[in-house]
Amino acid sequence: MQVRLEQLTKAFESRKKDSVIAVNKLDLTIESGKLIGLLGPSGCGKSTTLFMVAGIHDVTDGKIYFDDRDVTELSADKRGIGLVFQNYALYPHLSVWDNIAFPLLNSKDMKKRLKKQFAEQHSNSPNYKAYINKLVEDAAKLVEITAYLDRKPGELSGGQQQRVAIARAIVKSPSILLMDEPLSNLDARLRIQTRDEIKRIQQQTGITTIMVTHDQEEALAISDEVIVLKDGLLQQQGAPQDVYDNPANQFVAEFISRSQINMVHGKIATNKLYLGQEEWFPLPAPLMDQEVTIGLRYENIKHAMENIERSFTASVTAKARIGGISTVQVRLADGQQITLLNDHDESLRESERLNLVVKPQSILVFNQKGEKILQC
Numbered sequence: 001m002q003v004r005l006e007q008l009t010k011a012f013e014s015r016k017k018d019s020v021i022a023v024n025k026l027d028l029t030i031e032s033g034k035l036i037g038l039l040g041p042s043g044c045g046k047s048t049t050l051f052m053v054a055g056i057h058d059v060t061d062g063k064i065y066f067d068d069r070d071v072t073e074l075s076a077d078k079r080g081i082g083l084v085f086q087n088y089a090l091y092p093h094l095s096v097w098d099n100i101a102f103p104l105l106n107s108k109d110m111k112k113r114l115k116k117q118f119a120e121q122h123s124n125s126p127n128y129k130a131y132i133n134k135l136v137e138d139a140a141k142l143v144e145i146t147a148y149l150d151r152k153p154g155e156l157s158g159g160q161q162q163r164v165a166i167a168r169a170i171v172k173s174p175s176i177l178l179m180d181e182p183l184s185n186l187d188a189r190l191r192i193q194t195r196d197e198i199k200r201i202q203q204q205t206g207i208t209t210i211m212v213t214h215d216q217e218e219a220l221a222i223s224d225e226v227i228v229l230k231d232g233l234l235q236q237q238g239a240p241q242d243v244y245d246n247p248a249n250q251f252v253a254e255f256i257s258r259s260q261i262n263m264v265h266g267k268i269a270t271n272k273l274y275l276g277q278e279e280w281f282p283l284p285a286p287l288m289d290q291e292v293t294i295g296l297r298y299e300n301i302k303h304a305m306e307n308i309e310r311s312f313t314a315s316v317t318a319k320a321r322i323g324g325i326s327t328v329q330v331r332l333a334d335g336q337q338i339t340l341l342n343d344h345d346e347s348l349r350e351s352e353r354l355n356l357v358v359k360p361q362s363i364l365v366f367n368q369k370g371e372k373i374l375q376c
């Protein structure tokens with residue numbers, strides 16, 4: 001099912017006189033069957049957006065459509081969504097089976113729907129009870145927790161509990177699955193494993209899924225598309241690699257870079273780009289004279305032959321090795337430091353002068369407002 005937000009806005013009344021605009025005129029279309037990473041720093045409005053789509057928060061302004069149906073005023077239980085929370089929110093006194101079956105057995109609407117489905121589908125189940133049992137077992141099988149159906153949540157690991165929560169959300173065949181930071185209570189190893197599980201489950205079911213996360217690596221790894229928010233405003237939507245390669249602005253470039261980006265001070269003067277104080281190269285198209293910030297990702301800066309077009313020189317100040325990644329820090333003529341990946345040359349010496357070049361289309365130039373004015 002497609003999800004479309006039109007000028008979606010949420011203001012929270014504050015005790016002080018100004019209200020907080022948590023989500024600000026958000027226009028978005030999420031295509032059916034996609035896994036979306038809703039991404040941004042703490043307080044940017046991710047959860048508020050998700051909870052409006054879920055029907056948990058009412059909207060201050062704007063519209064929410066599921067396909068062509070306006071669901072803005074529809075209550076949460078009538079939207080056909082599955083919800084997964086950060087803290088799993090399982091019932092501790094119920095078994096895993098009972099937790100998964102809970103939404104099937106405790107909603108009048110759902111019971112009505114299931115009875116109709118059971119009658120229409122001429123299912124292989126001999127009776128309604130067996131039909132429910134099969135739905136629970138199928139959901140448990142999908143998330144691979146069949147062996148734990150008799151246990152209580154407290155007898156499971158965090159990762160297993162989150163799988164139960166996912167099973168409970170998908171057992172009612174929702175049209176949309178909404179996940180609020182589903183991985184953040186898990187340790188690093190389980191996070192990667194569960195992240196990959198979410199991808200598999202989403203691909204197997206084809207349910208349109210929106211996953212809120214503040215962890216860009218997590219979002220980039222599994223999402224078909226990422227949506228980046230800041231201060232309640234949409235910054236960019238696109239395929240992970242495209243957003244990484246072509247960030248819309250300085251904020252996105254820094255947020256989606258695992259911090260491995262240099263932001264170097266420079267300027268544009270008489271249609272030439274300056275790296276620090278040094279003239280670098282003529283602009284491909286004219287731009288106004290101004291101070292700029294130049295974004296250069298570590299992996300895009302390479303050693304080069306002397307005098308190659310757009311090359312620049314810098315001297316080595318330090319080398320570092322973190323895990324399998326080796327970096328070298330160099331100083332430009334005006335003293336600014338930049339870092340690059342030290343792919344191949346372990347023999348670099350301190351103060352050695354290097355000739356460097358940046359991969360085409362990866363020089364990102366931002367104006368003082370953080371808007372991208374050039375990428376070349």
Ligand SMILES: Nc1ncnc2c1ncn2[C@@H]1O[C@H](COP(=O)(O)OP(=O)(O)OP(=O)(O)O)[C@@H](O)[C@H]1O
Pocket residue numbers: 012013020021022040041042043044045046047048049214
């Ligand atoms: N019930 C509320 N009352 C008042 N302000 C709220 C309320 N809920 C959220 N906010 C504010 O709205 C803004 C967006 O909050 P939201 O929880 O959506 O952000 P988030 O991106 O999900 O953050 P996090 O990653 O920390 O969960 C924040 O400034 C927050 O303080």
